[in-house]
Amino acid sequence: MPSTKNIISMSAIQTGKILIVDDDVDVLRAARLLLKRHFAVVEFEKNPQKIPYLVTNFDFDVILLDMNFTRDLSSGKEGFEWLDKILDIKPDASVVLFTAYGDVEMAVRAIKAGAVDFVLKPWENEKLLATLQKAVENRQNKQSATPTLSNKPVTNNENPMIGDSPAMKELMDTVARVAATDANILILGENGTGKDLLARHIHQLSHRAEKPFVSVDLGALSETLFESELFGHVKGAFTDAREDRSGRFEEANGGTIFLDEIGNISLPFQAKLLTVLQNRSVTRVGSNKPVPLDVRLICATNRNIGQMAAQYLFRQDLLYRINTIELHLPPLRERKEDIVMLAEYFLGIYRKKYNRPVAFLHETLITQLEQYEWPGNVRELQHAIERAVILSQGKTLMPKDVFVKTASSNDSALDTGFNLEEMERNMINQALKKHNGNITEAAKELGLSRAALYRRLEKYNI
Numbered sequence: 001m002p003s004t005k006n007i008i009s010m011s012a013i014q015t016g017k018i019l020i021v022d023d024d025v026d027v028l029r030a031a032r033l034l035l036k037r038h039f040a041v042v043e044f045e046k047n048p049q050k051i052p053y054l055v056t057n058f059d060f061d062v063i064l065l066d067m068n069f070t071r072d073l074s075s076g077k078e079g080f081e082w083l084d085k086i087l088d089i090k091p092d093a094s095v096v097l098f099t100a101y102g103d104v105e106m107a108v109r110a111i112k113a114g115a116v117d118f119v120l121k122p123w124e125n126e127k128l129l130a131t132l133q134k135a136v137e138n139r140q141n142k143q144s145a146t147p148t149l150s151n152k153p154v155t156n157n158e159n160p161m162i163g164d165s166p167a168m169k170e171l172m173d174t175v176a177r178v179a180a181t182d183a184n185i186l187i188l189g190e191n192g193t194g195k196d197l198l199a200r201h202i203h204q205l206s207h208r209a210e211k212p213f214v215s216v217d218l219g220a221l222s223e224t225l226f227e228s229e230l231f232g233h234v235k236g237a238f239t240d241a242r243e244d245r246s247g248r249f250e251e252a253n254g255g256t257i258f259l260d261e262i263g264n265i266s267l268p269f270q271a272k273l274l275t276v277l278q279n280r281s282v283t284r285v286g287s288n289k290p291v292p293l294d295v296r297l298i299c300a301t302n303r304n305i306g307q308m309a310a311q312y313l314f315r316q317d318l319l320y321r322i323n324t325i326e327l328h329l330p331p332l333r334e335r336k337e338d339i340v341m342l343a344e345y346f347l348g349i350y351r352k353k354y355n356r357p358v359a360f361l362h363e364t365l366i367t368q369l370e371q372y373e374w375p376g377n378v379r380e381l382q383h384a385i386e387r388a389v390i391l392s393q394g395k396t397l398m399p400k401d402v403f404v405k406t407a408s409s410n411d412s413a414l415d416t417g418f419n420l421e422e423m424e425r426n427m428i429n430q431a432l433k434k435h436n437g438n439i440t441e442a443a444k445e446l447g448l449s450r451a452a453l454y455r456r457l458e459k460y461n462i
Helices: 010-015 025-035 048-057 077-089 104-113 125-145 166-178 195-205 223-231 267-279 305-310 316-322 336-353 363-371 377-391 420-434 439-446 450-459
Strands: 017-021 041-045 062-066 095-099 117-120 185-188 213-217 256-260 281-283 290-292 296-301 325-328 403-405 412-414
Touching: 017 025, 017 048, 025 041, 025 125, 041 048, 048 077, 048 213, 062 077, 062 125, 077 095, 077 104, 077 450, 095 125, 104 117, 104 450, 117 125, 166 195, 166 325, 185 195, 195 213, 195 256, 195 296, 223 267, 223 281, 267 281, 267 316, 305 316, 336 363, 336 377, 420 439, 420 450, 439 450
Parallel strands: 017 041, 017 062, 062 095, 095 117, 185 296, 185 325, 213 256, 256 296
Antiparallel strands: 281 290, 403 412
16 A cells, blocks of 8 residues: 555645634544645634635635534534535635545535535545545646636625715725725724625725735624634633634734624623723633734724713723724715616626526616615615516516515515525526426526536525
């Protein structure tokens, strides 16, 4: 049998970047000890909830993904769900699934769902190394074939900052002046206006663009997880702290951290956050050793934070720290000149995504779009256009495609009661029925790759 030393090529040794995701600490340790001798970078992660952040902010040649986490033990359902999320974020990601409860049928399902390979636990070292080497080399070959794409920074082009209205021009002029600095920025705006997109746009214009952009929804953090999630912890700090863990601030070191919904945190945690910002360092839970920080801070809220400070619901000294520059993102009703531009942009995105012939907005629809108040702002407009494109039959979107008559009124109102997942399921069923179950033809009809269609078949249990 050949030695493992001869299995790995020099190119893989020098450049291969591997991410291992498994909730079993012993498995992580064993895999890392084996792989770090053969690949340039080997990272491991126990918490699958961090997969979206890792996939978005870092470029791994291969992701070695366990199929069973804490929710169940042997079905593999979670593995397929995380595979689907990874490929939605980065369609060219190379994912190898591994589990102790596999069989031939599961392996076939994994390949159909978009995985590049499948490895059983306990693994044979030679087989695991050979599988990862092949996956690394295949991905590097693909990247070398498209060099203009491989080095681009990660951006979110799904919903960019679009607008020619005076309000948006003034805002973007200010952004252009402050993005290159390290000044702390506070973004104010209603839900759905795109505060997270503006934060990412500022990061991409800054000198930190090649460094991590870490987004944290503070409103979604429970008080028990607040300190550990933001500041990290050391092994033994609390019951489930089985290893040292860096927090979001450390993950953003050198780059930008975006704290969304900052107006939602309690006064005690405001004080802890203020200490970190004043000292430019973070101390992990259970430790007394500060870690120096070099981060650009961007915060956002949809609340009247000035009024909160006046009512002693938000610390005035923390507000002074985070709002060196204050940006107001206007609601869509105050930038009506941008509505049609945004609608046409989303129309182009979704006609391509769903392979629909629709390409124009009817003049009557344009008038109604501009007259509607859009309480959900850009996000509401985006979802409305996506729904209309999915249901459209012709080449021109009409008012009836976007607006409906309510049962209690003759007035037109935006139909916000749609379920995109249910519509997608129905579209897939219709395409399969039309082509008598032929996956290739159904995928072509839907404008999807075979792998993407297989992922959706697994997702909807079709």
